[in-house]
Amino acid sequence: MKDFSSLKQALKLASIELETSPLAPNSKIPLLKGGNGYLDATSDKAILNKMFSNCPQANLCLRLDTSHLIMVDVDLHTEQANGFKTLTELNKKGMKLTDNTYIESTPHDGLHYYFKAEVPIHDISKAFSENSGVEIHTRFSSVYPSEIDGKQYEPLDGRTLADIKPAPKWLVDKLVGQKVNWTSEHAYTTRLRLKKYTGRLLDEMVQGTNTGDRNVWLTKMIGRLFVTGAEPETVYELACSINERFIDQPLETKEVTTIYNSILKREMKRFERNSIRNSKIAG
Template sequence: MKSKQYALELAKHDYKVFPLVPNTKRPIKDQSYLTASKDLQEISNWFDHEPNINLGLSLSDSSLIVVDIDNHNNNDIRSIFQMLSDQGYKLPADTYIEQTPSGGLHLFYRGQVSKKRVTNFIPSVDLLADFTVIAPSVVNGDAYRSINTNYTYNTILDAPNWLLDALNDRPVQQYSNSFKRTGNVKKWTGKRLDEIVAGVDSGGRNTWLTKQVGWLISTGAELATAYTIAQQVNRDYINPPLPDSEVNTIFKSIVRKEASKYEQRSR
């Protein structure tokens, strides 16, 4: 899709864009993310004046956040993801992602935040909430491009809690995997808790949550306690979370099954 057509499509979906000097990341004179527009005629005029402009996206106008993973120094992208994961900063991958001309990645998420950006959150990772350059812009002859062709701006996920904390001036908890267990081996409950925290993405969400709710109820905890935890598990460890109505349906179904089992045993 040509840049002009793409820019107009974004504007039609309420995303604000702004023009950049061709083959660079620099805004055209008197333009910036603060003057970004979704006016179709104005955007069309930009391209009529200079057909090869690059495109910037105002993240703040759409409550978008970009996790910018840099590859300027030939970084090992996988090792950066592992570093984030080791510190408890999980990045759901089934969201819209673009590859930068240098081979880095821009992962897009949704969320309301107060800060515009955090540079060097960890080495080679910046958190952006003000603006970013987007596909199909070209820098030094190489283009930004989507790496997951089945995903679009309509499939951007909600930001994980740690990302919102980092951009809202709240302390970001770090949970390192470097701790070495010296006592007993991990018990069944520990394995189940690890499974919950690992979470689940879009595939099999209902089945996964049903399994976790069944375990919570089987512990003998008060139903109100199990329900509260189930709701939190859904919010924090399922991407995207299920609707509350679906969680309620799952919970009620398991409670009925457990009640039926109890009645049969009591006969």
């Protein structure tokens, strides 16, 4: 259980001008219905008190971009997608994540490294390879004392967010301008393997859309993301990222949330119908 409430931590972070907002309990989904997601984060203590007033067990979202922070997410998804193994390989190349900054352990045995840096605002979901197990976030992140499945994000070595250090130069360079050999990437896609459903979805996603059909297009993208079997929280985070990066004039976050909630409700009904049908067949 939490040592103290997210509100108390939010007020503490507001004192050092860090902006936060509430997330639904046991979740990374914004708590405020009809809000603007992480864009609602604030350091105004009166507003924070109102935000958290109806949900003392809310998780806590830290906004990164307005404070010029980045978070490196190191996970152990599988033996192949092993972020800790990736860090070891990076260390051998002289690319080390300094461990004197603020670091949190995550509920699923990963680590979140926090650094200060002036970089473009874009996340990199697979920062070093397809199965690197390392992601870079520049918009927002869940932070202590948030809980997932009864396990808490925990600061390491008694440090606080006031102890965040500047990012290593190699990491800043990666975020500022990452060069990709597109010729090789294209050859890999077209000659070495058949493109699967998810590959086609990603290609269409990156192509984006213009202002005219953005609602319809994003609705279709979210629906297709659910078809992949991804967790609802994953679909929501991807939807927000797609909106910001691949639509000429992004929708307000509250519009994205409304579209997402509508499709989630539809998918839940479909799941219930299928479960009932399968039960009748089994019986």
